[in-house]
Each structure stands twice: as C-alpha cells, then as structure tokens.
Amino acid sequence: MSAVAQVQGLTKRYGTVTAVDDVSFRIEEGKVYGLLGRNGAGKTTIMSMLTGQDVPSEGSIEVFGADPFERRSVLEKLCFIRESQRYPDDFRPSHVLTTSAYFFPGWDAELAARLVEDFRLPVDRRIKKLSRGQLSAVGVIVGLASRAPLTFFDEPYLGLDAVARQLFYDRLLADIAEHPRTVVLSTHLIDEVGDLLEHILMVDDGRLVLDADADTLRGSATSVAGPRSAVDAFVGDREVLHREGLGSLAAATVGRLSAADREAAVGAGLDLSPVSLQQLVVRLTGSASKELAR
Numbered sequence: 001m002s003a004v005a006q007v008q009g010l011t012k013r014y015g016t017v018t019a020v021d022d023v024s025f026r027i028e029e030g031k032v033y034g035l036l037g038r039n040g041a042g043k044t045t046i047m048s049m050l051t052g053q054d055v056p057s058e059g060s061i062e063v064f065g066a067d068p069f070e071r072r073s074v075l076e077k078l079c080f081i082r083e084s085q086r087y088p089d090d091f092r093p094s095h096v097l098t099t100s101a102y103f104f105p106g107w108d109a110e111l112a113a114r115l116v117e118d119f120r121l122p123v124d125r126r127i128k129k130l131s132r133g134q135l136s137a138v139g140v141i142v143g144l145a146s147r148a149p150l151t152f153f154d155e156p157y158l159g160l161d162a163v164a165r166q167l168f169y170d171r172l173l174a175d176i177a178e179h180p181r182t183v184v185l186s187t188h189l190i191d192e193v194g195d196l197l198e199h200i201l202m203v204d205d206g207r208l209v210l211d212a213d214a215d216t217l218r219g220s221a222t223s224v225a226g227p228r229s230a231v232d233a234f235v236g237d238r239e240v241l242h243r244e245g246l247g248s249l250a251a252a253t254v255g256r257l258s259a260a261d262r263e264a265a266v267g268a269g270l271d272l273s274p275v276s277l278q279q280l281v282v283r284l285t286g287s288a289s290k291e292l293a294r
C-alpha cells in the first residue's frame with residue numbers, strides 16, 4: 001500500500017511543553033484512521049503539522065511525497081476541519097461554501113447543497129449567531145464536500161446531536177465509497193465511530209502508544225464470562241487485560257483465542273463475547289500491553 005503521509009521522529013515543543021514526542025507512523029491511501037487520545041494528548045498538534053499549519057521542532061514529515069509546509073501542490077490536496085474553526089466577522093455559511101470552491105480543486109457544490117439540507121443549516125445566518133452544533137455542521141459539510149484526497153476532522157461532532165452525528169458518519173461512509181480518499185478522524189467517541197475506523201493511532205502524553213489495524217485489534221481480545229471458578233480455571237496463566245466480577249460470577253478479557261481454546265471455553269460453560277474497540281483501546285493503552293495489537 002502506498003503511504004499518503006509519513007512522519008518520522010516527529011516532535012513538537014512549545015517552550016517547556018513537549019506536545020508531540022518522537023512520533024513515527026504512516027498513513028496509507030484510502031483508509032479511515034482514528035487518531036485517538038485523551039485531552040491534551042497531542043492530536044491537534046500532529047494534525048496541524050501534517051497539514052503544514054505548524055512546523056515540527058524535530059523530525060520529518062512527508063505528505064504526498066513532500067514537506068507540506070507552504071507547498072501548494074501538497075496543501076491543495078488537504079482539508080483540515082478544526083474543532084473550533086475561526087471565520088471572518090460577518091461571514092455566513094453561504095460565504096464559507098462559496099470560498100471553499102476556490103480552495104479545494106475537488107469541491108462538489110451539489111454535495112454541499114445536499115448536506116446543507118440534511119443538516120438543516122441556515123446558510124444565510126451570520127456564523128457568529130449559529131449554535132455550536134450548526135457551527136460543527138459547517139465544518140462537516142466543508143470536510144465532506146471538499147473531497148480532498150487527505151481529509152482531517154478534529155473532533156467534528158462537538159455540539160452535534162445524535163441524529164446529526166449519525167448523519168455525518170453515514171454520509172462520510174457513503175461518499176468515500178463512491179469517491180475513495182483518506183480520512184483521519186480525531187475523536188473521543190471511539191464506540192460511536194468504531195465501525196468506521198480501519199486503523200487506529202493512539203497518542204498519550206505526546207507519544208504514540210498504539211498503531212494497529214482496527215480489525216486485527218477487534219479480533220485480538222475476547223471477554224470470557226461465567227462462574228468464577230470456571231473463568232479462573234480457563235484463564236490459568238494467560239495474560240488478563242481486564243477482570244471484573246460480581247459474587248460468584250466473573251468476566252476476564254484475554255488475548256486472541258484459538259479455535260480449540262474457544263471450544264474448551266464453551267465446553268466449560270463459559271460465554272465468549274467480543275470486546276468493543278473502546279474497551280480494548282482503554283485497556284491496551286492503560287496496561288501498556290501492546291503485544292496484542294501486533
């Protein structure tokens with residue numbers, strides 16, 4: 001697979017704060033990436049550097065084969081929807097949509113118009129007067145209609161209600177199926193977007209702590225539940241990512257199980273269930289047990 005972006009030893013310091021600390025990864029063409037991490041982990045800073053809006057203190061960045069900083073041939077292929085995008089005073093959504101056509105060579109005005117209807121966006125109201133959700137909708141519409149080969153959404157859902165968030169996920173999936181491109185989504189709502197993500201990059205305190213294919217990750221752990229004694233006997237000396245119990249019942253999250261393991265577990269009267277991406281990410285990064293993701 002060809003990489004649309006690649007960073008090596010990427011580091012960003014703001015005075016004494018190291019926002020991004022020696023991070024290396026590749027972004028492959030045509031996939032949806034989840035850039036996950038807690039508040040202040042460094043997600044926005046990474047995206048700012050990848051889109052040429054900030055420069056690294058150390059390390060290298062290649063986007064579409066070149067350093068993105070002040071390079072038009074790269075920048076016109078990128079779209080970065082920031083969590084709190086600023087617009088000129090007196091701007092209205094209609095102005096944002098009109099000017100977007102000049103910035104994005106692949107801009108689809110028809111798609112933008114359909115999305116305006118879908119999100120019920122009042123295009124002639126001043127941006128300053130929009131609700132938080134309506135403001136997010138402006139970003140989501142620009143991000144989708146830009147059809148940029150590499151699109152970054154930095155927590156695009158703030159203020160969007162559940163219906164609007166689902167609309168965003170549905171439209172994103174449908175549009176990238178028709179017009180394949182690479183998307184990086186930074187989010188806290190891992191479970192909500194879990195099915196959408198094909199690859200997970202997780203940062204914690206500026207460092208990359210997980211870089212894994214989402215399907216591999218999903219299959220990398222199983223929850224085993226049942227009578228405590230049966231769970232304990234089955235788990236034996238396997239690595240346990242998480243354990244919980246109530247009275248005589250227990251559940252343990254263990255690593256990948258073979259077909260024989262599964263048969264044995266079911267034979268012992270245990271219930272096997274998949275572990276959600278959110279639980280896995282929290283547990284893998286919490287326990288720093290990254291072997292499972294390999």
Ligand SMILES: Nc1ncnc2c1ncn2[C@@H]1O[C@H](COP(=O)(O)OP(=O)(O)OP(=O)(O)O)[C@@H](O)[C@H]1O
Binds near residue numbers: 040042
């Ligand atoms: N211009 C700046 N000057 C000083 N510190 C900064 C600056 N920009 C970011 N930081 C710090 O760098 C760290 C990473 O910030 P960043 O915004 O990248 O995190 P994030 O993962 O996007 O967080 P959130 O999920 O809360 O948006 C934080 O500790 C933040 O306070």
